[in-house]
Amino acid sequence: MSNVHKDYQGAKLGMWLFLFTEVLLFGGMFVLYAVYLSRYPAEYHSAGKELNAFIGGLNTVVLLISSYFVALAISFLQRGEQKKAIRYTYLTLFMAVLFLVNKAFEWSAKFSHGIYPDSPHLRELPQGESVFYGLYFLMTGLHGLHVIIGGGVMAFVIYKMKKNEVNSTDFVMLENAGLYWHLVDLIWIFLFPLFYLVI
């Protein structure tokens, strides 16, 4: 196109609006969580004890560090240190994969105990526990999907940085990818205590 239009402020505004929509997407599920918590507090408690707080905590650390890495990457890129920026974005991507591996171990342990949506075992448990696990799988699953998408976004930005299309003068794509990644992190910061700690 002949008329290339770059608007840094506009790109950031658009990203923030998109983040609002993500918050609301999860918001619908948090509403369900809250309503069923008030209805089944005892079942939430007994089911929540079964979750592995160690793996959950480990994943929290993984995501927090990954957020730090992507923030570093942005700083390096703005200062023109393209190589370091690429390296730290790779590290962010690596942390995303690590998170997913942990998650896979955690879920498969649950599956092997017969805990998965609509399983015969869940149907024998009190209904509130089945609801709790249903929310657990859906919310962490939807979050996991966002981790996968975020990882894909990181990979794409790495590609763009290698082609030098994202660089120290035009870095908004990495910045927006970072914003998205922070949101993925932030949602986990809410999911972790709600499922693993407070009940």
Next chain:
Amino acid sequence: MQNQTSSPIPSFFEDSGSDRKGILSWILSTDHKRIGLMYLYMVLGMFIIGVCLGLAIRLELFTPGKTIMEAQTYNAVFTLHGVIMIFIVVIPSIPAAFGNIILPIHLGAEDVAFPRLNLFSWWLYMIGTGLALLSLFTGNGPPDTGWTFYVPFSEFTTTNVNTAVFAVFILGFSSILTGLNFITTIHRLRAPGLKWKQLSLFSWSLYATAWIQVLATPILGITVLLILAERVLGVGLFDPNKGGDPILYQHLFWIYSHPAVYIMVLPAMGVVSEIIPVFARKPIFGYKAIAVSSIMIAFAGSLVWAHHMFTSGMSDTAVLIFSLLTFIVAIPSAIKVFNWIATLYKGSIFIEPPLLYALGFIFLFSIGGLTGLVLGSAGTDIHVHDTYFVVSHFHYVIFGGTGFGLFGAMHFWFPKIYGRMYNKNVATTAWAILMIGFNLLYFPLFIIGLQGMPRRYYDYLPEYTLGHQISTVGSWILAVGLIIMFVNLYNGMKSGKKVGRNPWGGATLEWYTPSPPPLLNFDKEPDTFKGPYSFKGVERDE
């Protein structure tokens, strides 16, 4: 300067801004006008399908018992009529079609903020539409849940609900991206010197609409994903057998779907706010009040969703609060109507087809709005809930409101988009037939609704026969009106008289550009522009 026909700059029809030819220069175009037109053609095409389904429903209800189709087919037909009309026609109608074409020009911009995202939205819309149509012919037959997909029935019906709700998810995503694009466009791409107070009211209404699209649609997204999770994984969050609560589904669904009604009607109000001052030759009365009322509707309209659920068994306190809030939404809507009337007062009105459609909007929307208060009041709602009264109210608001707003927009901006004029006498005749057919079709439904005829029923008691038959005859008259209107517009597009820049004498920025506009919208600075409703010095250029 007046004779644009010899304009040296080619119009956006001739200049696609790329080397692509033929259909590729449209479906891969990032030009907001081309994208807007593609939305418009799709919307109108799907509208015709939706109308045919509606006619089939009316024909089936001509006599009690079976008239032309089986009960299961009937369930599918009204579901599809709802899904197509709501998600594929009405929601994208004015914002995605005319918003795309007109908004950047109203701002004095060359395009929207994210042109490629805009094209992506259109592709998502096409994919969503394709999936919705696919759900008709695949799986175990078309969905039969009604457009609301209420659980628990939607969890267990064997019809093809999965494809349909996934289509709705994708259409919702498309709507979100359009809203996001418009908000950013209005914030970032106003022409230098164009202040917020100089925005056209159409832009204001799109701004309010875009916020609802961004903030409410994600809830629809998660809700339909949950239906998929229920059906595919059997999670049971809405299934009472597994500890779930179906009422929560209704809450989530209406948290989106009530604000969605304002996504549908606000842009039409914006269109009316544009048309009325032009044809009254007077600045709009109460500019600020109309602009602010759009934002108020967006805000208050997000807090009234549970008035759809007065009979669902939720607490009386909730019923009272939601009933009160519902009455509050009536205030900004009334503000608009009174300001439109005040604009017409003592104006030098010239009656042209766009104005007739705008007046039709005010008349029909007022009936729809006032009957909405009957539904919003908890006591009377118990009586008329889930009857034809609701059906009639809804069609007065959405078809009488948004539909006539869309037709008004088509007649108002037609000369701008195609650079030609349709036959005004035929357009006026079509409008008159539409008004007669519309009222004949929907008004009897109020009466049989009050008498207790439930909606969505395949069969009915003989005492409702007369009301149903008048209504069905009305649907035929309406269809005739639509055919005349569409044929007239098509002929105008092909061979209408060529027009100049400003055939109506409007003061907003689109009337300063050639008809049709060039690729980047403006061929010269609109230096005589003083404000969207300041008509001093504006001359008609037919």
